[in-house]
Amino acid sequence: MLAEDVRKLESEKERLLEENKELLVLLGDEPPKPMNCGCCAHFMQHYIKIGISNYMETYAGHCVHGRTVNKKPDGKTCRYFEFGRRRTF
Numbered sequence: 001m002l003a004e005d006v007r008k009l010e011s012e013k014e015r016l017l018e019e020n021k022e023l024l025v026l027l028g029d030e031p032p033k034p035m036n037c038g039c040c041a042h043f044m045q046h047y048i049k050i051g052i053s054n055y056m057e058t059y060a061g062h063c064v065h066g067r068t069v070n071k072k073p074d075g076k077t078c079r080y081f082e083f084g085r086r087r088t089f
């Protein structure tokens with residue numbers, strides 16, 4: 001009984017490993033990231049203060065590449081786009 005369960009689990013594991021390999025081939029090494037200002041290293045997220053010490057992200061921010069421009073996190077990218085996250089303080 002126990003041996004049968006172990007055999008089933010090993011079979012399931014092999015199937016999942018094969019499925020995982022196929023998905024990695026389809027997606028490449030890294031899953032695709034969205035191309036928008038919110039994923040750019042030059043995007044500065046805006047926050048609002050809630051209560052005494054809590055902050056929450058707003059649907060707003062600005063770009064700090066070259067000059068400050070108001071941007072939305074899902075805004076259209078420009079030629080200076082770089083994947084990354086700006087350090088927050």
Ligand code: SF4
Pocket residue numbers: 036037040041042043062063064065071075076077078079080081082
């Ligand atoms: S405008 Fe360009 S540089 Fe600025 S946050 Fe968007 S993609 Fe990045």
